[in-house]
Amino acid sequence: MEINILEEFFNICDEKVFSCINCGVCSASCPISNFMEITPQKLIFFLINNKKEVLEKNTIWLCASCLNCQARCRKSIDFSKVADALRHIYLKERARKKLSLELEIDKIKREILIKSPQQLFIALQRKFAYY
Amino acid sequence: MKYLYYPGCTLKTTAKVFEDSIKEVSKILDISLVELNNWYCCQAIYTSLNDNPSLLLGAIRNLIETQKEDDKLVTACSACYNVLLRSQNTYFKDEKLRVRINAYLEEELKREIKIIHFFELLEEKIDVLNSLIKKRDYPPLAFYYGCLLTRPKGIALFSNDINPQRFENFFSQLGFLTIDFAFKTRCCGSYLTYTNEEIVKDCVDKIILSIKERVNNSCVILTTCPLCQFNLENYQKDYEVFYFTQFLLSLIKGE
Numbered sequence: 369m370e371i372n373i374l375e376e377f378f379n380i381c382d383e384k385v386f387s388c389i390n391c392g393v394c395s396a397s398c399p400i401s402n403f404m405e406i407t408p409q410k411l412i413f414f415l416i417n418n419k420k421e422v423l424e425k426n427t428i429w430l431c432a433s434c435l436n437c438q439a440r441c442r443k444s445i446d447f448s449k450v451a452d453a454l455r456h457i458y459l460k461e462r463a464r465k466k467l468s469l470e471l472e473i474d475k476i477k478r479e480i481l482i483k484s485p486q487q488l489f490i491a492l493q494r495k496f497a498y499y
Numbered sequence: 500m501k502y503l504y505y506p507g508c509t510l511k512t513t514a515k516v517f518e519d520s521i522k523e524v525s526k527i528l529d530i531s532l533v534e535l536n537n538w539y540c541c542q543a544i545y546t547s548l549n550d551n552p553s554l555l556l557g558a559i560r561n562l563i564e565t566q567k568e569d570d571k572l573v574t575a576c577s578a579c580y581n582v583l584l585r586s587q588n589t590y591f592k593d594e595k596l597r598v599r600i601n602a603y604l605e606e607e608l609k610r611e612i613k614i615i616h617f618f619e620l621l622e623e624k625i626d627v628l629n630s631l632i633k634k635r636d637y638p639p640l641a642f643y644y645g646c647l648l649t650r651p652k653g654i655a656l657f658s659n660d661i662n663p664q665r666f667e668n669f670f671s672q673l674g675f676l677t678i679d680f681a682f683k684t685r686c687c688g689s690y691l692t693y694t695n696e697e698i699v700k701d702c703v704d705k706i707i708l709s710i711k712e713r714v715n716n717s718c719v720i721l722t723t724c725p726l727c728q729f730n731l732e733n734y735q736k737d738y739e740v741f742y743f744t745q746f747l748l749s750l751i752k753g754e
Binding site for chain 1: 507508509512513514540542543544545546547548549550551576578579646650651652660684685686688689690691692693694695696697698701702705725726729733
């Protein structure tokens with residue numbers, strides 16, 4: 369089944385992505401955009417052109433909701449909400465196809481798991497879980 | 500003064516030193532903190548999807564527990580502060596979502612609860628603190644704010660999200676040298692430490708580099724957030740990282 373990414377997106381998120389003027393201040397202010405396969409600005413551009421590929425990029429998993437881009441955005445678009453919604457769509461698709469989740473808990477280093485605050489771990493799980 | 504207090508899960512376990520120091524400092528300053536009845540997880544991070552009211556339930560339930568006794572709630576963990584504040588904001592702004600959230604609850608949240616950060620209580624007591632401090636010959640202090648107390652703009656504790664000054668003012672009034680550095684509100688990488696360690700290393704490196712630009716030799720990094728504290732301490736060895744209350748307590752004790 370082909371999914372219509374824009375339709376799915378607006379079902380669960382009301383960020384006004386169409387008001388994006390593609391200025392790129394989000395990509396410039398993102399502290400980790402150099403690790404992303406496509407920058408936040410490009411991701412929004414792909415999304416409004418209804419490209420399903422946005423779900424395959426690591427960008428949606430790397431956004432840690434620090435809101436630096438939202439504070440800079442001229443159009444007050446909250447990219448963290450866009451990423452949250454796309455993650456959710458991706459996980460829903462996988463759940464529908466009965467595939468396991470992306471997150472592999474076993475691969476996390478044990479010493480980090482023991483020392484880290486559990487709030488951090490819950491945050492991770494919440495970003496990777498399908499509700 | 501008596502305040503209701505929401506500790507959150509982290510302050511009870513991995514950030515135990517933070518809670519212990521908060522309790523001791525508040526005892527010394529005559530602030531009585533009463534732990535909230537039946538508190539539980541605030542749900543760790545704020546996420547909002549229109550079709551899913553359950554994402555905000557944890558925070559709202561804590562606030563409902565609060566409204567039974569008081570209309571103020573004190574918390575010290577940056578993450579809890581951020582989640583409680585934003586969840587409440589969404590609850591009162593988004594009417595459709597509110598109706599759906601209420602369907603899960605036995606009771607409604609009737610009025611807005613004032614969420615107070617422990618730092619705000621200390622600001623009021625600065626004169627008392629000033630007279631208590633025994634040791635002042637410390638290296639300069641670098642205060643790392645992180646993202647949770649400074650954003651989203653408009654509702655966060657600090658109104659300036661690029662160069663907040665409240666902690667600097669606070670500590671310079673106590674007679675300490677503070678330094679301004681470029682990346683004091685930049686993301687530390689948060690939970691990516693589990694999945695993409697190299698990203699957190701990169702983020703922490705940049706933060707430390709921006710501190711190094713401003714100090715000659717040693718300095719002390721202070722923070723309010725257990726998440727930032729973990730990342731900053733785990734991925735660099737140049738500077739010590741303390742919670743601000745932990746630091747204050749050591750000053751009062753003169754250690």
